[in-house]
Amino acid sequence: MAGDWPMQVLIEQNGKNITISYFMFMPWGWIVTLAIMLFFFLPFVPVSGTHLVFLLGLGVVAVAIYKQRFDFSPNASWQGPPRQRWNDKMMRLLTDAFLHTAQN
Numbered sequence: 421m422a423g424d425w426p427m428q429v430l431i432e433q434n435g436k437n438i439t440i441s442y443f444m445f446m447p448w449g450w451i452v453t454l455a456i457m458l459f460f461f462l463p464f465v466p467v468s469g470t471h472l473v474f475l476l477g478l479g480v481v482a483v484a485i486y487k488q489r490f491d492f493s494p495n496a497s498w499q500g501p502p503r504q505r506w507n508d509k510m511m512r513l514l515t516d517a518f519l520h521t522a523q524n
Contacts, residue, residue, distance in 0.1 A: 429514070440514050443489045451484045 429442040458477040462470060 431514070431518075438515070438518060440511060442510065445489045446484050448488075451481060451488075454484070455481050 426447055427442060427444050429440065432439045454477065458474060458481070462474055462477070467473070
């Protein structure tokens with residue numbers, strides 16, 4: 421992945437209608453690894469304030485489990501003009517790819 425977040429693209433076709441949805445997600449392996457590191461390795465780290473790091477880590481794990489998928493739809497509440505432009509480009513590229521594949 422070279423430092424990029426994993427992305428999943430779902431494509432559903434119903435006759436001539438094609439629905440494309442895509443999102444970034446945090447893999448369960450990452451979440452479990454962080455939780456294991458918090459419980460098994462953090463107690464042995466000789467750093468002051470370890471209890472604060474533990475609580476912060478638990479918060480990160482909780483948020484990761486609750487919000488595992490990051491919605492990229494243009495009507496998502498956090499989307500702004502740059503992300504909406506990115507959405508338009510992504511949709512155009514995927515649609516063109518499917519039209520090109522269907523023609524061949």
